Every structure is written in C-alpha cells, then in structure tokens.
Amino acid sequence: EAGVxxxxxxxxxxxxxSVAFWCNPISGHATLYWYQQILGQGPKLLIQFQNNGxxxxxxxxxxxxxxxxxxxxxxxxxxxxxxxxxSAVYLCASSHRNTEAFFGQGTRLTVV
Amino acid sequence: GxxxxxxxxxxxxxxxxSAVIKCTYSDSASNYFPWxxxxxxxxxxxxxxxxxxxxxxxxxxxxxxxxxxxxxxxxHxxxxxxxxSAVYFCAATSxxxxxxxxxxxxxxxxxx
Numbered sequence: 001e002a003g004v005x006x007x008x009x010x011x012x013x014x015x016x017x018s019v020a021f022w023c024n025p026i027s028g029h030a031t032l033y034w035y036q037q038i039l040g041q042g043p044k045l046l047i048q049f050q051n052n053g054x055x056x057x058x059x060x061x062x063x064x065x066x067x068x069x070x071x072x073x074x075x076x077x078x079x080x081x082x083x084x085x086x087s088a089v090y091l092c093a094s095s096h097r098n099t100e101a102f103f104g105q106g107t108r109l110t111v112v
Numbered sequence: 113g114x115x116x117x118x119x120x121x122x123x124x125x126x127x128x129x130s131a132v133i134k135c136t137y138s139d140s141a142s143n144y145f146p147w148x149x150x151x152x153x154x155x156x157x158x159x160x161x162x163x164x165x166x167x168x169x170x171x172x173x174x175x176x177x178x179x180x181x182x183x184x185x186x187x188h189x190x191x192x193x194x195x196x197s198a199v200y201f202c203a204a205t206s207x208x209x210x211x212x213x214x215x216x217x218x219x220x221x222x223x224x
Binding site: 004031033035040041042043044045048050055056058091093095100101102103104105106 | 113116118146148153154155156157158161201209210211212213214215216217
C-alpha cells in the first residue's frame, strides 16, 4: 500500500512569513496526526484528527498554527506568522482503528 | 496527560553485543506501546509493539518487555549490526482516540 505522502520535503522562509504543509494519509485511515520534531527531540503531537474532526489540539499554538482536514482525507498545517523557534521537522502520520501509526518522511522547515 | 521518559539518550555498543533501551510512562490507562526506529532524514518506522495484556514480545533479534505494575517497558536488541544504528523512540498510547506520546529518543551507534 502507498505510504503517507507529505510535501514539500524542505522549506526555508523568513520569520513572520507564512507557510503551509500538505499531507495525504494512507487510504482508509481515519486518524491523522501532525507532529513537530525539533532537532534532537522526540516528536511532539500538535493535532490529531479523527476523520475530519479534531480530537486533540492541546499542544497546538493556536495563535499562529492552524490545521484542517477537509472531507476526512488530506490535511494541511499552516503557520502564520512563523517564528525562529518553529524551525523543525513536521511529521504527518495516520492510523487505522487503534493500530500503529505510519509516518511520512516529514517536511523540514527552516525559519531564518 | 501522559509523560514518557526514555534512557539512555545515547548508546554505543560493539557489533554483536546487545542493546537495551528503557522507558517509563505515567498514565496507567496507556494500553499500547510501540517502538519506532528513525533513520536520518526519514520519518519514524515501527519496529515492534506490545499491548498491555502481554508481558513480552519477540521478533527475531528484537524483543520488548512490559511491566504494567511498575509502568515501564524496554527494548532489547541482540546481536547488533551496523544497520541497527539509528535513533529509537518509545511511545505510549492512551485514551479513546489513541493519543501517542513519544519518549525523547535514544541514539544507538553500533561500532563495527
């Protein structure tokens, strides 16, 4: 089966600019996650969707980050405006009915 | 919320030796414990998992043990090979929507 697809792979922006990341989960997976992974740390959950509804966004900095999952399939994560500390790899993952989460390759964001 | 601690942060072993990584979790309701391997520039990939109704699970050179009473679980890799070099993350999953919380990671280096 096809894996989780993410784009772009790399992005460099200046602080205060906006950026968007896209994720296409594995077909049929109802749960979609966005994680932020800062260099040398474990992934930190930003937001979790069940179909097109948000079930956990407790660690999402809502003043600058937003995410949506229209039609319960693809998802986009947006940052506006970006800060230097947002430099990280943004990982998307999906899972099906309490099974393992499959991860995409991530988008490496550098804010300068 | 769930808190997962992981030790050690770095581990160097000679090829052929065993490696052990330990994790503790805080939420007694956690019921699924996956282990992920992350190679440079890639997303985490599941290598083994264990559910709370099982004490031990083995898959070739990799084994995981779970002690629910003490709330800790461990990854054991035997006969290590250079290709085992990577960052390993433990995780704990809890809640009706299976929120996944990651440990801080262990960088394993297998010296030929």
